[in-house]
Amino acid sequence: MVRAEDILPKYWYNIIPDLPKPLPPPRDPQGADFSRIDLLRSILPKEVLRQQFTIERYVRIPEEVRDRYLSIGRPTPLFRAKRLEEFLKTPAKIYFKFEGATPTGSHKINTAIPQAYFAKEEGIEHVVTETGAGQWGTAVALAASMYSMKSSIFMVKVSYEQKPMRRSIMQLYGAEVYASPTMLTDFGRKILEQNPQHPGSLGIAMSEAIEYALKNEFRYLVGSVLDVVLLHQSVIGQETIAQLDYLGEEADILIGCVGGGSNFGGFVYPFIGNKRGSKYIAVGSAEIPKFSKGEYKYDFPDSAGLLPLVKMITLGKDYVPPPIYAGGLRYHGVAPTLSLLMKEGIIEWKEYTEREIFEAAKIFMQTQGIVPAPESAHAIKAVIDEAILARKEDEKKVIVFNLSGHGLLDLSNYESMMKRWG
Numbered sequence: 269m270v271r272a273e274d275i276l277p278k279y280w281y282n283i284i285p286d287l288p289k290p291l292p293p294p295r296d297p298q299g300a301d302f303s304r305i306d307l308l309r310s311i312l313p314k315e316v317l318r319q320q321f322t323i324e325r326y327v328r329i330p331e332e333v334r335d336r337y338l339s340i341g342r343p344t345p346l347f348r349a350k351r352l353e354e355f356l357k358t359p360a361k362i363y364f365k366f367e368g369a370t371p372t373g374s375h376k377i378n379t380a381i382p383q384a385y386f387a388k389e390e391g392i393e394h395v396v397t398e399t400g401a402g403q404w405g406t407a408v409a410l411a412a413s414m415y416s417m418k419s420s421i422f423m424v425k426v427s428y429e430q431k432p433m434r435r436s437i438m439q440l441y442g443a444e445v446y447a448s449p450t451m452l453t454d455f456g457r458k459i460l461e462q463n464p465q466h467p468g469s470l471g472i473a474m475s476e477a478i479e480y481a482l483k484n485e486f487r488y489l490v491g492s493v494l495d496v497v498l499l500h501q502s503v504i505g506q507e508t509i510a511q512l513d514y515l516g517e518e519a520d521i522l523i524g525c526v527g528g529g530s531n532f533g534g535f536v537y538p539f540i541g542n543k544r545g546s547k548y549i550a551v552g553s554a555e556i557p558k559f560s561k562g563e564y565k566y567d568f569p570d571s572a573g574l575l576p577l578v579k580m581i582t583l584g585k586d587y588v589p590p591p592i593y594a595g596g597l598r599y600h601g602v603a604p605t606l607s608l609l610m611k612e613g614i615i616e617w618k619e620y621t622e623r624e625i626f627e628a629a630k631i632f633m634q635t636q637g638i639v640p641a642p643e644s645a646h647a648i649k650a651v652i653d654e655a656i657l658a659r660k661e662d663e664k665k666v667i668v669f670n671l672s673g674h675g676l677l678d679l680s681n682y683e684s685m686m687k688r689w690g
């Protein structure tokens with residue numbers, strides 16, 4: 269018998285020492301009035317900051333954090349999507365890692381738990397963050413409650429209005445939730461002065477959360493993009509490798525969706541680091557076209573520019589996504605390590621329209637039964653395309669993808685798509 273604790277890794281995996289080129293480091297803007305790199309010490313919990321800059325390939329997961337991971341159902345299941353294979357008449361085998369199995373419904377809890385743990389260890393009593401669709405905010409609200417800390421969540425205003433249920437969950441876990449832009453921060457007030465109807469964006473909500481944390485001497489928890497988040501998420505890929513080994517399977521094609529890049533990096537990097545798999549596909553949204561239209565350059569992760577500049581593929585820190593778009597993946601940039609691996613041609617990319625991902629989500633629901641998060645439906649669309657290609661080329665590929673979340677709290681998104689396309 270294989271026990272859960274045997275599959276759950278003891279270390280997080282850091283891809284930075286295994287990159288084909290040195291990672292351009294975070295830096296301060298030239299002639300800046302203050303150092304963003306110094307400011308990080310007041311923004312992030314100390315141990316989170318230390319791990320952000322670690323060059324170690326493996327970082328030990330504290331036993332306390334492993335226990336929490338086990339208690340929320342890690343390792344998450346690896347399913348074979350047999351009915352999807354049959355529906356597509358593909359000779360390929362399709363597997364998916366189901367991160368929607370955690371209590372909050374997505375992978376985001378994998379980094380919320382250690383960050384909250386490190387904050388608590390340091391004596392912090394209150395943590396702050398931003399959220400778009402609400403998956404990250406929910407994860408932080410739960411992780412904060414695990415360690416008896418308060419949490420404040422700045423939720424992008426359009427989502428706050430369209431996603432009252434996510435707001436309820438966060439509040440039930442004990443969080444305070446604000447619709448960003450708010451009047452609580454200088455940056456929020458500035459945005460509202462220019463446009464009182466501003467729908468908000470992740471970049472703005474991030475800046476507000478950081479400013480609010482700094483003013484009150486709380487700490488900010490970061491949900492994606494930074495290296496430390498992708499480090500924590502590496503439990504996903506390491507478990508998947510152990511689960512495939514148990515089944516005697518070797519993955520050929522690995523697929524994940526990309527917002528800031530955390531579920532993708534967490535899932536795929538352990539494969540790249542172990543030289544497993546031959547094709548890695550990062551999937552984004554055609555409506556927020558950062559892969560096809562973004563530039564690879566130094567840019568701020570947040571709109572106010574409170575964090576250091578990082579080199580990434582970006583649509584620009586002030587990017588505001590189309591407000592009617594219901595597919596998620598709205599963030600303007602791509603994690604620096606992922607940007608580098610894409611530029612080096614090690615990771616391929618695809619972008620799909622909202623309508624395409626909606627059709628893919630329906631196929632997945634009607635074959636596998638799980639309602640996917642709209643974000644994850646981007647990965648499903650690429651899986652379907654690869655499975656069809658395998659049929660045309662008559663190749664028995666093994667396709668493995670990360671189902672980063674379930675969509676049970678995204679039914680309003682699907683309703684909006686159904687109204688448009690049935």
Ligand SMILES: Cc1ncc(COP(=O)(O)O)c(C=O)c1O
Nearest residue numbers: 403492527528529530531672673
């Ligand atoms: C279910 C789900 N998948 C994917 C993402 C994209 O984020 P990331 O690229 O950091 O995994 C999000 C973002 O909130 C999400 O909620």
